[in-house]
Amino acid sequence: MKKPIDYVKPNIGTIGHLLTSTQPTVSLPHGMLQVAPIVTPGIKDHYLADKIFGFSTGSAMIMASQGKLGHESFPIASTYDHDIETTTPYYHAVLLEDTEIYAEYTVSYHSMYYRFSFPEGKDSTILISMPNQPCQLECLDSNKITGWVAQSGVTLYLYVEFSKPFQSTLFKSGDNGELTQFVQFETSAQEQISVKVGVSYLSIEQAQKNLLQEINNWDFEEVKSTAYSIWNEALSKIEVDGGSEEQRTIFYTALYRSMLHMNNITEDGKYYSGYDNKVHFSDKHDFYTNDNMWDSYRCLHPLQLLLEPQRQMDMIVSYLRMYEQSGWLPQFPAVAGDRPFMTGNHAAAMIVDTFMKGYAEFDLEVAYAAIKKNAMESTMLPWVIGGLTELEKVYMEKGFFPALKKAESEWVQEVDGFERRQAVSVTLEHAYDDWCIAQMAKALNYMEDYQYFMNRAQNYKHVFDERIGFMAPKSADGHWVVDFDPKLSGGQGGRDYFAECNSWIYTFHVQHDLAGLIELLGGREQFAAKLDSLFVEQYGTSKYEFLNQFPDSTGLMGQYCQGNEPAFHIPYLYNYAGMPWKTQRKAREIMKVWYTDSPLGICGDEDAGAMSSWYVFSAMGFYPVCPGKPFYDIGSPIFEKVTINLDQDKTFIIQANGASEINKYIQSAYLNGQLYDKPYLEHADIVGGGTLILQMGHRPNKQWGLSGR
Structure with a gap:
């Protein structure tokens, strides 16, 4: 019988619909290391690449080949065949066809284990390459190499051991500054040479220690088996019954993708922070980096919180440490420090969502000070890090972020020339974030702040043009930008006014006040008609x-784009219009059309698990429309039974009797034995444990789910 891990196909999504694709990543859940084949440069669709140049080893590369060292035509890259390849989350194996070398690798949290099976030959070679300067490689003896490479001011250290002493070496410096250490062996037919690599952000000594702690022998199968078990335990947090083989494959692959990022870089109770360039003790809270907050606050972090609340606490503590070390909550926390990324103060959404769902194992006062400071003192400009500009002053005074007038040239030098102002999106996203801040202010009894941020949360109304029924841009003088087209205005990606989508999507970007949005659009019937x-x-x-x-707006259904995150909550908005059956139908349709088990199976940029976490929630049958509110909107589960294994040995079961491709409509519901007619679930009902029984049918019950709104 298949276990959850056995369903995962890492090659799903490795061909992009328009922009980037995924990679078949070998890692552990939230592990520090992510290993994948390095394929032909310039080929963005990973699955379609013709050659493998090596395998990533942190910021370095390892590869096996055969040939005379020092010869100009020494072969490194090799063709390969996906039909002679094994891809899993814990193990990857592929035949390098040009040399007939069989390459395998598996991982631990801070270490990698490679195994290369060579055909007979005297010139069997393993090479380690550092792609960037400054870097260094050094042979300690005939089976050990150390090295380091610096990127963006952060140094990654390597400690490498070989299972067999090498007979000769060659050190080579490339034209682009890369360094490569070649080591050569004499091998018999099908002889296996293993390579163990420990990595560290602290020191070479720590890299060696990490390796010895995690992989202290030469048993490849043992390391592989351990990685298998770790992944299976993580994926078993959710057990599904029913559905098709393809649906289970998509589901568990999506869950795997949801667990790859926000990486734990704690080593032996310490971590290196790129926010103050110092080493710190972790003090019971591991340190996490690498998070696309613009994408991940929507459903990736809510999923994380549901499945592993303690890890979510550590992630929040990590954000607060970054704030204390740098003075700002980051937009995109990376190992090297904050990277400017998209727009919004969405760390506020992640923190407040966690807090409002009953978790407070972090310093609430520091958290509140951090999200408030970002809201009051940081620029709102997309892809920019810094203090206030004249544009924020307009927002503070008039309640909207100003757009340029038609044909007006940009004069604010802080504006990124490509990303531009995105004025309407900035207004809408910050209105939501300000609502989140208000909820925490109220809970901490900062009532003046509460009222202030609740007023700012209504700023979305200032960019709603009732003449056309869409969110629209205004210039600083308060006049609507002339000749605005909700579909096509805004230039590349709509970035004059929006973030990658158009006004058809962003008009619905008012998760925190859907009653107010419905009123703006003329009531429930008009709201449903707009949807x-x-x-x-x-x-x-x-x-x-x-x-x-709009290259980011893939996965199109009319103007709806499943391939971009601002659209994610929209199918669930029919619940607020008194038509839950339409949410059930649309969520099922999106899953069926835009998620498959093929390399084309993810319809947009995965963005660190964002696309996948939407599927995980939707396939289970519910979704967090508004992080910050402890509720989930009910959709239509594709499985007959979903069991969520929660903390404290509790479970929440969703039993969808009769669920099938055609039986997608909820006829009736019982929560813990009581008749249930609400189109949403409370967080407390889920984490407290219990059972939701749904009776499914092939035609909608238009009377179900009309209570509680």
Whole structure:
């Protein structure tokens, strides 16, 4: 019988629909290391690459080949065949066809284990390459190499051991500054040479210690088996019954993708921080980096909180440490420090969502000070880190982020020339973030702050143009930008006014006050009609030209784009219009059309698990429309039974009787034995343990789910 880990296919999504693809990543859940084949440069669709150049080893590369050292035509890259390849989360194996070398690797948290099976030959070679300067490689003896490489001011250290002494070596410096250490062996037919690599952000000595603690012998199968068990335990947090083989494959692959990022870089109770360039003790809270907050606050972090609340606490503590070390909450926490990324103060959403769902194992006062400081003293400009500009002053005074007038040239030098102002998105996303801040202010009894941020949370109304029924840009003088087209205005990616999507998507970006949005749009019927139109409205130009302007807006259904995160909550908004059956239908349709078990199986940029976490929630049958509110909107589960294994040995079961491809509509529901007619679940109902029984049918029950809104 298959276990959850056995369903995972890391090659799902390795061909992009328009922009980037995924990689078949070998790692452990939230592990420090992520290993994948390094393929032909310039080929963005990983699955379609013709050659493998090596395998990533932190910031270095390892590869096996055969040939005379020092010869100009020494072969490094090799063709390969996906039909002679094994890809799993814990192990990867592939035949390097040009040399007939069989390459395998598995991982631990801070260490990697490679195994190369060579054909007979005197010139069997393993090479380690550092792609960047400054870097260093050094042979300690005939089976050990150490090295380090610095990127963005952060040094990664390596300690390497070989299972067999090498007979000769060659050190080579490339034209682009890369360094490569070649080591050569004489091998018999099918002889295996193993390579163990420990890595560290602290020192070479720590890299060696990490390796000895995690892989202290030469038993490849033992390390592989341990990695298998770790992944299976993590994926078994959710058990599914029913559905098709393909649906279970998509589901568990999506869950795997959801657990790859926000990486734990703690080593032996210490961590290196790129926010103050110092080593710190972790003090019972591991340190995590690498998080796309613009994407991940929506459903990735809510999923993390549901499955592993203690790890979520550590992640929040990590953010607060970054704040204390640098003075700001980061937009994109990386090992080397904050990277400017997208827009919004969405760390506020992640922190407040966790707090409002009953978790407070972090310093609430520091957390509140951090999210408030970002809201009051940081620029709102997309892809920019810094203090206030004249544009924030307009926002503070008038309640909207100002756009340029038509044909007006940019004069604010802080504005990124490509990303531009994104004025409407900035207003809408910060209105939501300000609402989140208000909830925490109220809980901490800062009532003046509460009222202030609740007022700012209403700023979305200042960019709603009732003449056209869409969110629209205003210039600083308060006038609407003339000739605004909700579909096509804004230039590349709509970035004059929006973040990668257009006004058809962002008009619904008011998760925190859907009652207010419904009122703006004229009531429930008009709101539902607007949603209906969204899913069928065509492009206003050819599809080619539309996607040329909005390349992030893949996974199109009319103007709805499943391939970009601002759209994620929209299918669930029918619940607020008194039509839950339409949410059930649309969520099922999106899963069926835009998620498959093929290399084309993810319809947009994965963005560190964002696309996948949407599927995990939707396939289970519920979704967090508004992080910061302890509720989940009910959709339509694709499995007959879902068991969520929670903390303290509790379980929450969703039993969808009769669920099938055609039986997607909820006929009736019982929560813990009581008749249930609400189109949402409370967080407390889930984490307290219990059972939701749904009776499914092939035609909608339009009377179910009308209570509680």
